[in-house]
Amino acid sequence: MNQIDNCLEVRNLKKYFKTPAGALHAVDDVTFDIPLGSTLGVVGESGCGKSTLGRVVLGLLDATDGSVVFQGEDITNASKKRRKELRTDMQLIFQDPFSSLDPRMCVSDLIAEPLHVYKIYKSGVDLEKRVADLMDTVGLARRLAYAFPHELDGGRRQRIGVARALALNPKFIVCDEPVSALDVSIQAQILNLLKTLQRDLGLTYMFITHDLSVVKHISRDILVMYMGCMMEKSPADELFEHPMHPYTKGLLSAIPIPSIHVKRKKILMKGEITSPVEPEPGCRFAPRCPYATEQCRKEMPVLVEVTPGHFTACHQVKGEQ
Amino acid sequence: MKNKKADFLLGDGTKKHSQWLDVWSRLRKNPLAMICLIIVILLILVAIFAPLISPYPYAKQNPGEKMLYPSWQHLLGTDNYGRDLLSRILYGGRISLLVSVMAVVISLIVGGLIGATAGYYGGGYDTTIMRIMDILMGIPSFLFAVCISAALGTGVVNTAVAIAITGVPSYARLVRASVLSIKGNEFIEAATALGNTNMRIILKHVIPNVLSPLIVQSTLNIGAFIMAISGLSFVGLGVQPPTPEWGSIMSSGRQYIRDFYPIVTFPGVAIVITLFAFNILGDGLRDAMDPKLKK
Numbered sequence: 001m002n003q004i005d006n007c008l009e010v011r012n013l014k015k016y017f018k019t020p021a022g023a024l025h026a027v028d029d030v031t032f033d034i035p036l037g038s039t040l041g042v043v044g045e046s047g048c049g050k051s052t053l054g055r056v057v058l059g060l061l062d063a064t065d066g067s068v069v070f071q072g073e074d075i076t077n078a079s080k081k082r083r084k085e086l087r088t089d090m091q092l093i094f095q096d097p098f099s100s101l102d103p104r105m106c107v108s109d110l111i112a113e114p115l116h117v118y119k120i121y122k123s124g125v126d127l128e129k130r131v132a133d134l135m136d137t138v139g140l141a142r143r144l145a146y147a148f149p150h151e152l153d154g155g156r157r158q159r160i161g162v163a164r165a166l167a168l169n170p171k172f173i174v175c176d177e178p179v180s181a182l183d184v185s186i187q188a189q190i191l192n193l194l195k196t197l198q199r200d201l202g203l204t205y206m207f208i209t210h211d212l213s214v215v216k217h218i219s220r221d222i223l224v225m226y227m228g229c230m231m232e233k234s235p236a237d238e239l240f241e242h243p244m245h246p247y248t249k250g251l252l253s254a255i256p257i258p259s260i261h262v263k264r265k266k267i268l269m270k271g272e273i274t275s276p277v278e279p280e281p282g283c284r285f286a287p288r289c290p291y292a293t294e295q296c297r298k299e300m301p302v303l304v305e306v307t308p309g310h311f312t313a314c315h316q317v318k319g320e321q
Numbered sequence: 322m323k324n325k326k327a328d329f330l331l332g333d334g335t336k337k338h339s340q341w342l343d344v345w346s347r348l349r350k351n352p353l354a355m356i357c358l359i360i361v362i363l364l365i366l367v368a369i370f371a372p373l374i375s376p377y378p379y380a381k382q383n384p385g386e387k388m389l390y391p392s393w394q395h396l397l398g399t400d401n402y403g404r405d406l407l408s409r410i411l412y413g414g415r416i417s418l419l420v421s422v423m424a425v426v427i428s429l430i431v432g433g434l435i436g437a438t439a440g441y442y443g444g445g446y447d448t449t450i451m452r453i454m455d456i457l458m459g460i461p462s463f464l465f466a467v468c469i470s471a472a473l474g475t476g477v478v479n480t481a482v483a484i485a486i487t488g489v490p491s492y493a494r495l496v497r498a499s500v501l502s503i504k505g506n507e508f509i510e511a512a513t514a515l516g517n518t519n520m521r522i523i524l525k526h527v528i529p530n531v532l533s534p535l536i537v538q539s540t541l542n543i544g545a546f547i548m549a550i551s552g553l554s555f556v557g558l559g560v561q562p563p564t565p566e567w568g569s570i571m572s573s574g575r576q577y578i579r580d581f582y583p584i585v586t587f588p589g590v591a592i593v594i595t596l597f598a599f600n601i602l603g604d605g606l607r608d609a610m611d612p613k614l615k616k
């Protein structure tokens with residue numbers, strides 16, 4: 001391990017929440033690497049544990065089990081002090097730019113907040129210069145420096161969120177559905193901004209979303225989650241061309257195609273998500289899977305590398321081979 | 322002003338951007354609030370300089386000049402002992418303002434701390450504290466104040482404490498509710514993610530966002546507390562004669578209300594002016610502190 005290729009290595013990460021009804025398996029046995037300078041897209045429906053995964057990776061929530069290794073350092077049980085230092089390297093962009101910005105702070109104060117917290121600059125002028133630079137970087141006009149968030153549209157607000165995340169020069173950013181609260185046209189602006197920043201600053205992203213077309217646009221690898229478990233992990237193009245897991249197939253068939261001539265068989269998933277509290281043994285997706293067998297209901301499938309780089313956790317896919 | 326600040330961000334000035342300056346500049350645009358601010362300042366000045374501006378000593382009785390109507394000798398007339406009403410009202414403002422402001426500050430701090438910790442930490446602590454507050458709220462506040470006042474004894478500080486304790490539960494509830502609603506916001510989590518300490522989050526994010534209901538509540542309370550002090554004085558607790566106090570002056574003139582109006586009317590007018598000034602100033606402050614209302 002002389003050379004660190006991976007920005008982040010996550011091994012068998014688990015996060016259970018205690019509820020009166022039993023343990024809620026929010027994240028269950030998730031393993032992945034993110035190479036430096038690349039993007040991992042994390043896809044899944046609401047409540048599948050994507051955001052929890054992001055929070056655990058950043059250390060905002062304690063992991064129940066497993067490990068998170070950031071740039072060769074195991075940070076799973078880092079001390080409080082180390083956690084705070086790590087915040088300068090690992091940042092988070094929030095989903096909702098309307099509620100994630102303090103309504104009583106103006107744009108420049110919001111962007112300067114992380115710089116204040118870490119006391120990066122001693123002089124006010126340096127601080128203001130840095131804020132001005134950041135505003136340029138994310139494409140916010142300087143005349144907005146003293147505007148308040150409620151005076152700005154969603155795209156500009158999210159640019160503030162990006163600037164706040166960038167303020168401390170992090171290496172790794174968890175983007176927690178950064179565009180799902182925005183209009184489609186503004187989504188594209190923010191995605192392109194994130195891509196440009198990645199290229200210019202060498203950032204590594206973990207991009208959490210439920211929108212497959214967004215994830216295709218930005219990710220190198222994609223991780224599909226269902227009820228806290230990994231269903232499939234593969235390079236982005238490969239996943240879109242050869243989806244293996246029935247759940248992934250179902251998700252892909254739901255992406256709208258802007259053409260009336262293309263006829264396509266939609267795979268409809270029946271039923272609803274079962275409860276993640278004390279889940280039954282067996283594949284989490286089995287109750288809704290059209291191909292489920294007795295084995296699926298009894299035995300939890302393990303993640304297998306079916307073709308190079310393409311992992312999936314499904315008994316049936318193994319059976320096909 | 323806005324342009325000047327923007328220039329600074331471009332790196333040429335040294336002007337410090339201050340939140341309170343913004344509040345002040347917004348408050349200045351509200352003429353009604355400014356008038357009330359001036360009245361409040363005048364009231365405070367009058368209370369401080371009462372010995373210098375009163376034409377007569379407040380306790381000097383003059384049986385020969387009982388119950389005189391306003392004249393050039395006695396601008397607001399005299400009371401049933403022949404004491405100059407203007408002097409008594411000027412001195413009375415001292416007690417009324419001092420005690421009510423003291424009571425508001427005490428109940429704001431105590432209630433605010435109780436409510437903020439209950440809201441922030443939650444759980445069993447929250448439940449226990451808030452049920453105690455509910456019990457306190459269940460006791461009629463005047464009765465409660467009378468009991469505490471009787472237990473503590475009379476005097477300015479004791480009266481303030483007695484009144485303040487009756488105000489604590491409502492502050493605790495208000496602050497707890499505000500903290501709960503703020504705590505659920507994503508920007509608090511965002512602040513944690515940026516590495517803020519709990520203390521910094523409370524100071525920089527929670528308090529500024531709960532301040533406006535507190536300001537309104539406090540200015541309303543100043544009025545309510547002036548009335549409560551008068552009530553206590555009226556039943557013989559609170560401030561003792563001959564120390565003048567607006568409520569006690571009014572209650573002493575109560576029996577003459579049909580035949581001789583000044584004793585009841587003028588202190589009443591003083592109370593009304595004070596209440597209006599504080600309430601409207603409070604409203605103005607709340608608006609000025611809300612950046613969303615900026616024009």
